[in-house]
């Protein structure tokens with residue numbers, strides 16, 4: 001049939017094993033970075049090759065790889081079995097032994113992988129080594145889904161930066177705060193609950209100094225809070241009060257600041273990230289590189305307007321979640337964005353793959369921002 005691309009696998013057991021491996025990979029969210037999230041399932045020879053005899057995932061950087069965990073569980077049942085895995089198995093020695101050697105020596109006869117690993121040490125070499133070791137290899141099953149789940153790792157490998165998710169809430173007339181700076185609450189309960197789960201999912205939240213000064217947010221995620229959860233403040237020239245809620249001891253806080261020396265007003269116990277300065281404030285590329293080096297894979301930026309404008313202008317927003325509430329604040333209110341250098345409708349920044357959701361009486365639009373070259 002013209003235009004029809006058959007799925008890589010048409011074996012229900014392999015498809016279902018890949019779905020399970022993708023779900024298992026999510027156990028590494030927040031812990032695996034800067035490594036990828038990986039899930040693996042071993043399909044033994046029993047029941048016509050549909051019996052799961054091993055399962056594994058990569059839970060934390062430095063910990064055992066998904067393939068090794070699944071093969072340990074399978075033991076002797078790995079001989080002649082199929083290994084279904086969400087990413088190309090590694091062929092180099094890092095903190096753990098290469099998975100490729102382990103797979104070959106365990107007697108696995110076939111590997112079905114969702115996608116290649118873009119790490120320059122890999123990039124297909126793992127598959128080549130498996131084939132050279134006599135293992136049959138198929139690549140591409142549920143590749144899109146695997147890339148979507150591993151977007152933080154893939155983005156980091158491409159850019160060296162943390163993945164930036166920008167979340168904002170505005171009124172119908174595009175205001176994120178009233179004239180007096182107040183913005184609580186623009187959206188209703190269901191939208192705020194959704195925003196809370198975005199914090200937990202990202203594992204780190206970022207706001208500008210203006211938001212700390214105006215709103216004094218605690219920036220905590222809903223319970224249970226991950227011990228690695230991190231609050232980041234993009235500071236500038238204005239000192240922030242020592243009693244700000246973001247400086248309480250309920251989670252790690254990092255103040256990114258211009259220049260080398262630690263600002264005098266940062267309380268003890270709060271970490272700092274010295275950064276170079278650009279014209280509107282901190283160099284935000286350097287900020288996101290710094291976040292990655294702190295072990296933060298994804299950052300949820302919650303504003304305010306000045307920081308959001310800088311991030312969009314710099315082309316640093318990898319995902320946008322924009323809540324619109326059925327209210328008006330008029331021209332006195334604070335606009336979501338300052339100037340973005342757009343002179344004509346043909347230059348509008350479009351949202352690609354936009355997904356729309358109704359939460360209570362608010363509307364959430366999510367997608368990526370398309371930046372035209374030039």
Ligand SMILES: NC(=O)c1ccc[n+]([C@@H]2O[C@H](COP(=O)([O-])OP(=O)(O)OC[C@H]3O[C@@H](n4cnc5c(N)ncnc54)[C@H](OP(=O)(O)O)[C@@H]3O)[C@@H](O)[C@H]2O)c1
Pocket residue numbers: 167168169170175176177180181182183186207208209210211212214215234235236237238239280281282283284302303304305306307308310334
């Ligand atoms: N509705 C919403 O979703 C939402 C979310 C958050 C906040 N808000 C509202 O937004 C208002 C605060 O927004 P805001 O624009 O005043 O402040 P902001 O964006 O939170 O913070 C801006 C400040 O961050 C510092 N900064 C460091 N590097 C920067 C860079 N590269 N680009 C921009 N800023 C950088 C600067 O501090 P210095 O000035 O010290 O140099 C700058 O003035 C409040 O009224 C708050 O209620 C609304």
